[in-house]
Every structure is written in C-alpha cells, then in structure tokens.
Amino acid sequence: MASQSFNSTLCHFVFAVAIILNIFAPALGSDQTSGLSMNVIDKCWRMNSEWRRHRPQLATCSVGYAGKMTDNIGKDLVHYKVTDPSDDPINPKPGTLRYGASIIQSRVWITFQRDMHIKLLKPLLVSSFTAIDGRGINVHISHNACLMIYKSTNIIIHGIRIHHCKAQPAGMVMGPEGKVIQVGQVDGDAIRLVSASNVWIDHNTLYDCQDGLLDVTRGSTNVTISNNWFRNQDKVMLLGHDDGYDRDKNMKVTVVYNHFGPNCNQRMPRIRFGYAHVANNLYQGWMQYAIGGSMGPSLKSEANLFIAPTSGNKEVTWRKESNGNMGKWEFHSVGDVFENGACFTATKGGRVPTPYYNSQQIFKVADAKYVRALTRSSGALRCSKTSRC
Template sequence: MVCHRVINSVFWCFIFLVVLVTFFTTKVSSSKQSEIEGMEMNVIDQCWRFNPEWRKYRQQLALCSVGYAGKMTNNIGKDLIHYKVTDHSDDPLNPRPGTLRYGASKIQGKVWITFQKDMNIKLVRPLLISSFTTIDGRGVDVHIVDNACLMIYKATNIIIHGIRVHHCRPQAPGMVMGPDGNIMPLGQVDGDAIRLVSASKIWIDHSTLSDCQDGLLDVTRGSTNITISNNWFREQNKVMLLGHDDGFVRDKNMKVTVVYNYFGPNCHQRMPRIRHGYAHVVNNLYMGWVQYAIGGSMEPSLKSQSNLFIAPTVGKKEVTWRKSSNEVGDTWEFYSVGDAFENGASFMETKGGQVTKPNYNPEQNFEVADAKSVRSLTRSSGVLQCSKTSIC
C-alpha cells in the first residue's frame, strides 16, 4: 500500500514536471517570437505577422491594409492566379514566362506574384503594372535596380509589398507593354522609384526606396485612394510628390494616407509635398531633413497626426514649407494634432479654421497611436527580414 502510494506520487510529480516544462518552454518560445516581431506592433503588422504560417496564407495580407486604400479584397478570391518569378531578365515588348513583366503586365485578372529566390531585376523599360496585381516580395530579397522602375498607369487594386527599389534612372520615350498586355508608346520618364498616374486603390507597404534620379514616389494625374505604409525612404533629395502640378486641378480629389513610414537618413524634402488634394500623415518618424519635411501649394489640406519630427542638428528646424498660390497669399490648410517634436523642430499651422478629418469609412479606419509609440511602430519599416522557417 505504501509502495503504491509512492509510485502514484512519483507519477503525478512526473506529470507536473512535464506540464511545468511545457508551460515554460511555450512561454520562452512565445517570448522569443514576441521579441523578434516587436512587442509593440502597428495594426497592419498585427494583422498577419503573428501567424507563423504566413507563407501558406499569403493572401491574408490583402485584409490588413488601412487608410484610403481600404481592404484589398479585390486582389483575392477563387479566381486568383498564383505566379512565381523565376527569371530576372526583362523584355519590355515580348516578356518571357517566369519574368516579372510577364506576370505584372502580360497576365490579366487577379494575379499574386511571388519570387522563387533572391534576385536583382534590371528593367529595360518601366514596368507598367496591371490592375488587380499583387507583387509580394516577402521571404526573399528582391531589388528593382539600376535602370527603369515601376509605374502604375490607369490601373486599380494593386499591392506592392516587400520590394527594394533604388538607383532608378530617366528613360527616353519608347514602346513598352502596357498594363492591358498590349504594346503602347510611353513618353519621357524622369527616374522615380514608383510613379502613379491616374491610378486608384493602391497600397504600397514594407518596401525600401532610395537613391533615385528624380523622386521615390509620385502620386499624380488624378490618382486617389492611396495608402503608403511601413516603407523606409532614405538617401534622397525629393522623396514623395502628391499632385501632378499646379495646373492639374483634378488632383483636388486626391486622398492619400501616409502611415508608419520611416524617413531618413539623408532625406532632404517632400515627405510629402502636396498639391490640391488631401493627405492624412500619421504615426511616421522623420529623422531630419534639409529644406523641409512637409510642403504644399495650390490649397492642399493636411492633417499631420501623432508623428515624431526630429529636426536636424544643423539647419532648418521648421517642419513645413508653403508656396503661395497666384500671389494671393497662403491658402494651404496644414494642421498638427498630437505630433511630437525633438531637437528644436517646429510646425507652422494654419491660423484659425478647423482640422480637416480624413472621414474614413469603417474598412479604412484605424486607431491612431500616441506619438511616443512611433519609434516602436516604425522600427520594422522597409523590407522585412523574414526567417526561412516561420516568422517574418
């Protein structure tokens, strides 16, 4: 009887130890995963990065966007075409199957593009991306580099995620495959990393853009419902242009969300520069500037909300720049709500008036974090370093 009790006691001690070890092993594993993912993660990343099997469920990403692009539900569904880039070469007129241009321009319909391996892609001509296309670079290291770069021309419902675009160069006029798969003439291109022309419902996320001849990102000629999130903009004079030119009044309808991005080092101006339209610039980190961080002309509206502006050690401390319109004085509307300023940074607001709200619908809306969280929320900006086994 005593012996039975001893055996029984040892058995339950063993079970207790197994449970204890399992509990702490799980806690350590979870703790390590949280450390890698970041304890404080923005709402876009929370949506998919905690899933260790994200590779099996890549399309979950389409439900994670916020801001004016809304949820990218038109990029997924039963009729989705899965396309893998296996060839880094480029033919702008007759692209081969396996190349990026074949998947992004030739194939029509809902296309989800991934990459077989790390690659540098030197585009011969600008890549015109078709509607309902997702370019998903997660898990590999993909560079669009050293010549022509990306253009979204009269297209809609496009996701660009996890791509490095840099050292883009101007292009002379010439022929190229258009976003409808047909050959078309294309005029002079200035050398932007990504240029939007008459585009709508576009989401650019977790990409790294730098060192281009002209700018890094242009939203022009009536483009609207754009979300620019989690990107790293660096080493650039003119960073981001919202609005084509002073005379293009159709850009009054432009609506852009700029959220969770990291600007710097060595970004000089246009983060962004706005003409005519409206921008909600929220929870971004600005690591200095040379001329200004945010500028505008032609009656633009801006709500700068809970950003962190760190002024350069030497030079201009003022965040904003404003160009007078038609010599009648400043008619811009710039408002700062909950922004944080370091190293002497300052923000010249519009006097009087009322802060223009973004007026998001339920699928666009998101909770704005306090500016003190911006460092944490943007520390994973740019292309993510994804492990080969699980988390990203």
C-alpha cells in the same frame, strides 16, 4: 514664408503632449499602458507563423484610403511565381516579372522563387488587380527603369527594394492591359502613379533614385503608403502632378508608419491640391523641409515624431504661394512630437480637416510616443525561412 493666414512658428525643445482626437473604433490590439511593439497592419499578418501558406491574407490588412484590398483576392486568383530576372519590355517571357505584372489579365498574386536583382529595360506597367509580394525573398529592382502604375486600380506593392532608378527616353513597352503602348519619357522615380486608384505601397525600401522615390500624380487617389523606409534622397514623395493639374483636388492619400531618413532633403511629402493624412511616421531629420506644398492642399499631421537636424532648418513645413492660393491652406498638427528644436507652422484657426474614412479604411492612430516602436520594422522585411517576419 508664412502669410497672415498662419500663426507664427512655434518651436520647442520638449515633447508635445500627444492629443488623440480620432474617434476611430478599431483597437490596435495591444494595451497602450504596456507599450506598442507592432502596428495594426503588421499585427494583422506577421503574428501568423504560417503566413507563407496564406499570403493573400495580406490583402485584408491594409488601412487608410486604399481600404481593404479584398478585390485583389478570390477563387479566380492566379498565383504566379517569378523565376527569371531577365526583362523584355515588348515580348516578356513567362517566368519574368513583366509577364506576371502586365500580361496576365486576372487577379494575380506575384511571388519570387529566390533572391534576385531585376534590371528593368523600360518602366514596368502594372495591370489592375495585381499584388507584387516580395516577402521572404531579397528582391531588388534597381539601376535602370522602375515601376509605373498607369491607369490601373487595386495594386499592392510589398516587400521590394527599389533604388538607383534612372530616367528613360520615350519608347514602346507592354502596357497594363497586355497591349504594347508608347510611354513618354520618365524622370527616374522608384514608383510613379499616373491616374491610378486603390493602391497600397507597404514595407518597401526606396532610395538613391535620379528624380524622386514616389509620385502620386494625374488624378491618382485612394492611396495608402505604409511601413516604407525612404532614405538617401533629395526629393522623396510628390502628391499632385503640377500646379496646373486641378484634377488632383480629389486626391486622398494616407501616409502612415513610414521611416523618413537618414539623408532625406525634402518632400515627405510635398502636396498639391488634395488631402493627405500623415500619421505615426518617424522623421529622422531633413535639410530643406519635411512637409510642404502648393495650391492650397489639406493636411492632417497626426502623432508623428519629427526629429530636427542638428544644424540648419528646424521648421517642418514649407509653403509655396501659387496664384493667390496661400489663404486656402489647411496645415494642422495634432499630437505630433517635436525633438531637437523641430517646429511646425500650422494654419490659424479653423476646423482640423478629418480623413472621413469608411469602415474599410479606418484605423486608430497611436500616441506619438510609440512611433519609434511602430516604425522599427519599416522597409522590406528580413524574414527567416521557418518563422515569423
């Protein structure tokens, strides 16, 4: 599986010494000697018991390649509440999720009146500058079509349970610019990005979908995937459309504070062409592999906790040689911790590819020994009506 360009696999049963090479400036806001109980994203808003009155503050809390989502807020922000769980793909009614996400052509912050289960009849195409905020409410999108972010920018998806998504035939649907368009067949992903940018997917619970849970495809870039719980799935996360779509060379994705497992098989993530910074995630086993890909992608795996399955494959990584690109791979492990015999085949020699975050993207990666605490609240949060989440 590995070529001459890679070291032999290093497997070990004890904790690796966590080596923090980042030079990132912002502090996590907690003394590392006393332990970390909340990650930097959550600390930004969850400490405020009045967060319901200041929901758009969330836009200032993102880190990684999505950057701060402050373009999603401003004086012209439309506050829209979903009151009706029904769906009409072509003529959505006011009060429905599709009306707020596809019809309103402005900055829009979408919340929900009550707990609800939404069964979408066709994929929901989300317009630019839209935040879907499910905090404090138990919202399920499931058992049919799910979400597509198509040629849109500045999108926040937060606090939604998305599961049992099914493949859909081609058909007409209200598009992200408020116009009915033809959408081709979809495979049954929970969330699919197509030519999208500046997307933040945070604190969602995704599982049991017909194809995958999250795809970042066709030139999509500047994406942060954080605090999500991915479970009970064969193919979890795909970064890069296919081996022939070289526009994905510009793809940049941050995967941070997520919980993978139990019962995940592969693609956490699978990367083509582009660059992924995968940091402070908890991997609760795998079957085929945890992180893999093709077409010479670049990966910095930093301060993650990899817990190998009790039996079967202990190797974290997988590589597919494509058109002679094996030698161009950059898979590096920095400060990761490996339990239960987990091991990581890293690229031999060379400089570890760095994220080169700007001031709106930068964050400090915590020591891997804190990963269990930092991912304890992954997934859609259960928030009481009177206190913090």
